[in-house]
Amino acid sequence: MGLTPRWRRLLALGARLGLTLFAISLLTFGLLYLAPGDPADVILGAQSETATPDKVAELRERLGLDRPWPEQYLDWLARAMRGDLGASFASGEPVATLIAERFGATLELAAATLVLILVLSSLTGLLAAARPAGLFDQGLRWLAILTQSVPGFLLGLMLIYVFALTLGWLPVFGRDGFASLILPTIALGLGAALVQGRILRAELLEVQGQDYVRFARAKGLSESLILWRHVLRNALTGILTIWGTTVGRLLGGAVLIETVFAWPGLGRLLVEAVIGRDLPVIQGAVLVLTLAYVGANLLVDLLQGLLDPRLAAAPSGTHDDR
Amino acid sequence: MSREQSLSQPRLEATGIEVVVATRGGERCLLAGLDLRVESGEILGLCGSSGAGKTLTALTLGGLLPPPLRWRAGYIRVAGRLLEPGLVQEWREIRGRGVFVLFQSPGLALNPRLRIGLQIAETLVSAHGLARRPATREAARLLERVGLTAATTRAYPFQLSGGMRQRVLIAIAMGLRPSVVIADEPTTGLDPARRDAILELLRELVADTDAALLMISHDLEALAHLSRRIGVLDAGRLVEIAPTAELFARPRAVATQQLVASLAALRAADDQPVD
């Protein structure tokens, strides 16, 4: 009896996930048709050969472009599942290889940024909530407005100028050890960290005003136990809902930050491919970035089910991202 | 503890309690000069209509006033300790085993994300220094004591009805064995049968632990069943306090007269004989 609702929730989650994955693969494949012009023309153009009708026709046949699209889609999907994402129009290298080379760099940047956000938001949120409307709380509010108003790539440029060009403390760009990770991480995560700190503060204050916290006090529990077991636990489940959105923003932001810092990651690969109209690489990078986002959201959903017993009983609704 | 001793030294004594709320235009007085005493093993009823200051009284005497509200003057004596406005550490030591407040809405008083067993057991761990495991066993026993099953320890609050949640709060009180219990509208939203069951449990709580119970309610009839003395709150003042029979026979304050009259009207409407 205790299991049934939880299983039902997991099943619903799985069904939605399946549907989403199917649609993502379809849309990613469809990019081929969304792109202006015939893919064969694009390839031949990219290879700067003369696109004679003969050559175009030959290439169309070789790529299977003359077959009906459902057939092409299934073919593409089958190959993608085996890890074959085609070859780059520009360099001829397998897309899977290109992505594998770049994936680690993006993962490293994303992980460092998540750690920064986690640490900084917890610290600022707790401090601000300790004395609402106090000096720190007011300061955090203004700082959050300010950092939200400076786009990450602009912050990155300023950081490069101050800490790399002028002071010479850190590398200007590239990926070469821990020192090179610092500036891109700050550029990517600072704004999100302070905003999350503000949200954590609001959640904490909201939970602290709840009857169950006052009742825990009435029971004679120590303040530290009240904070850890009753306040933080409930505030964190509230915070968790925005973590999925945060990951999405990081992946989008990485596109710019990686370009600014010449960070050899997936985001930069995607930008290069978009500018060079390198369709297979665009497809591959979009697919991987989107799967990472979907995975993060799935993880958040599962964690939420674990932390909130009510969700295990209620059917999973659409969660609002703020 | 003998009855004589407890009579000479009331478990709960509040004198000249004033509570104010800070507003933009300064402080506004919400409770003005409240005096009351509750002996060990006694149930004192406190009645009043909405907005009379009932919940405010419960929170003040329980040391739980939230920030915009402030206890400004008077003193409270709980289980032999003297408390004055502005103390923080002393209340931390007294809350729980010294004075315990049963909240008005048990649905909100229980943490929605923790199992019932833990919410009872953590109280026993902190109040009596029990280890986690014996505390959990004791929690199951307490739940059975208040008429729930031992399996309720594994339930979450949202899986219980309002009456069941109120029983959980009483189980916590029974486990705590506090000197003073303050029950704020413990029967709100319950149908008559469940209401009587909860009142009976509160009576048993006092009989079991010899606690002093301050029972706060708008329901004069429920108070009449339980307590030998009843006080009446009106607009933040204790306008009358008298033995139950006398209060009904000769209500002096206007607020008391209104409460007694409306109860009589209700009974007449129900076509029931008055005692």
Place this chain on the structure above:
Amino acid sequence: MTAERRINALTLAGGVLLALLVTLVVFGGAIAPHDPNQIDLTQRLQAPSLAHPFGTDQLGRCVASRILAGAAMTLSAGVGASLLAFAAGLIIGVGAGLLGGRGDWLLMRLVDVALAFPGLVLALVLAGFLPPSPTSLTFALALAAWPWWARLSRGLAREAATREYVVAARALGLGWPRLLTRYLLPQLWPSLSIALAVRTGGLLAAVAGLSYLGLGAQPPTPEWGRMLEEARVHMGQAPWLMLAPGLALTVAIAACHLFAEGLRDQLAMRRTEPV
């Protein structure tokens, strides 16, 4: 009450800044001291001076003039994308929410899928397929942003449709269009406008970011994001080139956030105001 009517200082600051920016969009080109595209290779990379308050760029063009002229590009693309997405999402979301049924289900699954892509990645790819121009950028960003609004407004519409007064008004024969414009939208407007301001700020950053990558306005058209890219190239010799576009962009986005923050304050005040 007067306190409620008084306009919040933050909202005011944001509003004044926004009005100023609108003036820039309309008159920016006209009040520019120099021709923003006047190349003068003898004046390359000059530091700020009276003639050129923000210096000159790598082609000797006046940066201040280019900022003023570029306001129209950056701001209208960001605000345009935001309003397009808002209008489309609102119409589709409210429509789906009120109609319900299979169409609603299908639309919401479409929204689910669209939201499964990281927003900026989607916009980047779409913009890459269109010929590079501010108009393409506007449409690409709006295309990536509308599903968020559709999901939000569908939820709001479904919730509103169950409210008693809406049901009552429906029973009285009031049609959806009137109900929507007279009762529902005015009520939702405060929360919607906060979200709109915040998201407009985000889209302004996105416009500048994608232009930085070379996807928006093409040289020699002045545009803030593009100017930042040019400034990066010459950062070593002429760091002041970053100053003007960076400042302009930050002020524009800050205006949106100040406006939103002020509205948030006002909304919170109204909720906590004691009755």
